[in-house]
Amino acid sequence: MDIATVIGLILCVVLICGSIVIGGGSFGSFIDIPSVLVVLGGSVAAVLIAFPLKTALGAFKITLKCFLNKTEDVKTIIQQLVALAETARRDGLLALESKMEEVEHPFVRLGVQLAIDGSPPEVIEDLLRTEVDSIATRHAEGKHLMDQLGRFAPAYGMIGTLLGLVMMLSNMSDPSSIGAGMAVALLTTLYGAIASNCVFIPFAEKLAYYNKKELLAREIIIRGILAIQSGENPRVIQQKLSAFIPPKQRSQEAA
Amino acid sequence: MDIATVIGLILCVVLICGSIVIGGGSFGSFIDIPSVLVVLGGSVAAVLIAFPLKTALGAFKITLKCFLNKTEDVKTIIQQLVALAETARRDGLLALESKMEEVEHPFVRLGVQLAIDGSPPEVIEDLLRTEVDSIATRHAEGKHLMDQLGRFAPAYGMIGTLLGLVMMLSNMSDPSSIGAGMAVALLTTLYGAIASNCVFIPFAEKLAYYNKKELLAREIIIRGILAIQSGENPRVIQQKLSAFIPPKQRSQEAA
Amino acid sequence: MDIATVIGLILCVVLICGSIVIGGGSFGSFIDIPSVLVVLGGSVAAVLIAFPLKTALGAFKITLKCFLNKTEDVKTIIQQLVALAETARRDGLLALESKMEEVEHPFVRLGVQLAIDGSPPEVIEDLLRTEVDSIATRHAEGKHLMDQLGRFAPAYGMIGTLLGLVMMLSNMSDPSSIGAGMAVALLTTLYGAIASNCVFIPFAEKLAYYNKKELLAREIIIRGILAIQSGENPRVIQQKLSAFIPPKQRSQEAA
Amino acid sequence: MDIATVIGLILCVVLICGSIVIGGGSFGSFIDIPSVLVVLGGSVAAVLIAFPLKTALGAFKITLKCFLNKTEDVKTIIQQLVALAETARRDGLLALESKMEEVEHPFVRLGVQLAIDGSPPEVIEDLLRTEVDSIATRHAEGKHLMDQLGRFAPAYGMIGTLLGLVMMLSNMSDPSSIGAGMAVALLTTLYGAIASNCVFIPFAEKLAYYNKKELLAREIIIRGILAIQSGENPRVIQQKLSAFIPPKQRSQEAA
């Protein structure tokens, strides 16, 4: 579970509610269902037009990812690859077959299987890189969807405020209601700003971060598989792959 | 038909009308023909200046595409390519001639024809890639036109509002008409925001999505044709091409 | 002549004037010479600082291009190149000398001359590409100038409005003049928005479009010249070069 | 210590406080704890959601770097590399072992060690470049975090102002309090603008500058190590590496 996402969201809610309480406002004046509908409904509608149905419906699943995603432990992956390299060097590539059960990461499995099958290195690299590219493309689409929600939410907030202002201005017979009318009109802008800056934009950033981490892990795996296949020295492989991670984590690993 | 576009547009209309009804506004105060003319007419005029006549007139056709476009089914294309590969491997490249009738996709036909004609692989790849590049360029132009509409609509909305404000401010003899004047002035900004965020920007995004899908399909076809020509094993071809699509779709295909 | 530019500009003027007439405003309240000077003069001044004198003075000529430019007909160029290829294949490269008079396009002439002179293909390609790069650079500068005008016009519009507001606010003895003061102050913002969105930004886009078309034509010519020199089959050359243009235009050409 | 950062921050504080004093305002009217909480707390919350916990907590350490960072002296590094090159040329690569103690820069040590170990040049370059890439990635993340803070601070400033405006507008029974309400509402926007423009954005720029300098130093080291290994003339190495630094610094170095 991604604890930072949870803490951040709770902090957002506490700060906004707290500032209303301290400011002496009533929560009632901050709740307006039609405004919520315009901002969230409008953003969803825009995303439905902008994306194919399947991707748009996948937005909910993508959101969950920001809470539940478990980044792969790059250090463990490197250790596994080095262990595989040792086996391959000692007992030949075919000996990896017996080790396949211990390998959990599907991408490592795919690579090792290709190596055992005796595909030439160019074919293996081509296949694995195509796979990585198509993963990157799918992830980029998820991030892009969040980015678009973060862009449409304030836009529909502004549309809602303009709707409210026009209604208020075309009916100014009762001057005492002007303040309340303005307050309601501003609520959609507020909703749009909160939805965008507390949820959509930060979520898009976190998805981008996950994607980067995952692509790094896969890059390490591709390099590792190719090194294993070419029968490189496991110690050299470890040195090569460790260069991808910060020195601090590296030294722990050596220990 | 692209059902998401239709749902999204209907949702937009329902939300905006609903919020007017709930807010107690009259639809009459939201309709102002000159404002519509300034925003839509202005955007069209700007696009006419910015693009050649042919491209600008094509905007209507491009808009239709967001409703009617049928994305190519990548899985089917891969199956066809694998079937062609099997024929070519069993009976030689020339045997593909008899299969040409079954091939519907014009780009596959072009590639297979080139392979049958015995053009060298570099020539085939060069020709097909040039073709793909020029398709991508034309599609990018369509998306760019929508982007520009999405950028000009709010700008002309602001121009309309400024026109309205100047008229209102230079004639303030009747204070009671100020509210109504402001309301009308704001309408163009509202129209610009709605046109941009409900139609132009989401449409531009969807066109970009279609383009990406289509380019992916063509990339798969180019790789497939080249693999067929070089007489690769159909099973390897299938594995290579399947790497371009998500694993879920892949496993269904294998079934 | 670029008819779309003319139609677009006329439409802009008609819409803006029309909306003033329908709104019941007087044209007099929309004309303020000092405001025009601040917006246009300021944009010109900023462009003078931002660009060398020669480029800045060239802005007028660039503007004319948006009205008068005649895009090169790519189909005709391809036909000419194929005709040259046929001559070269039948009678040798030197036979092109006699055909030089029929060739109008200076870039085709340059390429053919280089081929006749017997320069090696790398030298020809290098020379032609350097030429194309330096054309692209000069065109990009023209577009960039228009972009900057489109960016400075609203900025100086805002500067003018601030000047007007400060004058109005420091002299509020006569409340009845506040409306008129505000109206005049807003005029510069209006002028900046119109100058930018009716002229500068669309013109920059059209210049970019011309540039793209011209570079495409030159790319086709370079490919054609190199193919002619290497003695390729004219039919293959036609197929290769046609891949650069949309299929529709291609089929007409074949007819 | 980075004296410019300190001077800049002090100047910011002096200017803002000075302008309050000269303007005759009281500092009390500029302090509002809930507003501080919304802006800073909100930015922190958004960053927590957008980044993994570890990176977000590292923000404080990154901030310190803007005060304490000591850029590496590129001239000294070049002199060291040239000295190493002289030793290697005179006494062979293995003689560098005895010089290792004098080398402080960990990246130079790593490179020299690899050269002594007799790794082939491609392996050394690959390892060192992977190392540099992963440093660049980590630094880019730090800068990106600052960029996000600089983007969220004004956004939460606006959210705070909207909260304040809605509270003020829904409770306008006492007209005399409107001014004070507006003042408090504007404070969050002010805080957001100051936090962003005095701290976050300039800090992000300085981190980017440090990163660039460090990458330049490492590029020089990689080139130097490879040149040492290939036994190039130390004078040529000096000339090559000096080309990376401005001529002025270079001439001093020669002296």
Added chain:
Amino acid sequence: MDIATVIGLILCVVLICGSIVIGGGSFGSFIDIPSVLVVLGGSVAAVLIAFPLKTALGAFKITLKCFLNKTEDVKTIIQQLVALAETARRDGLLALESKMEEVEHPFVRLGVQLAIDGSPPEVIEDLLRTEVDSIATRHAEGKHLMDQLGRFAPAYGMIGTLLGLVMMLSNMSDPSSIGAGMAVALLTTLYGAIASNCVFIPFAEKLAYYNKKELLAREIIIRGILAIQSGENPRVIQQKLSAFIPPKQRSQEAA
């Protein structure tokens, strides 16, 4: 001297002062020393934090460059290179030694010296390109500094206006002073807009232009030196290098 910069700046001042005079404003109401301090001082402070002290202090020198810079005459450089090529072809590379005194451009001197020293072409190209890259990096930094000033000036203008508004709003006992308070508050926004759009942004653009011209000249020199070293025909060298400059200038040169 760059006459366009001077004309542009004078035009800016004349237009702004003129519009104040015509608008009937007094210059006194446009001068507020604390506002100047907040905008300019704040921008300088932000730049001090964002850049190292040396670069920030260099801003004044960079500014001078926009007035005094003399762009190199590319035609003359080409003529010199062709003359050197003729000497080298007739009398050998070493004969260039005697011509060195006539060569003024330090970069041409460096290249010729390397050629005389008999360095292999790859080494010469590598050294010259590294030199060009490091010049480009230093220039980009100067432009970046101006860009940042152009971005911070309006930001500090807004900060100043918010400071003024808060002071005005928290002290509204005297309604007649509201207008004047607002006017003063708006002055910082005005100053920021003028500083950014009359000075910083156009200066950044001009620095970018100088940089591009200088890099083009150096590209031509590198190509020329390499061609001289490889003993190419001076006429071909002239043709090659002339392709970098517009045809118009070229034909004059041939005359």
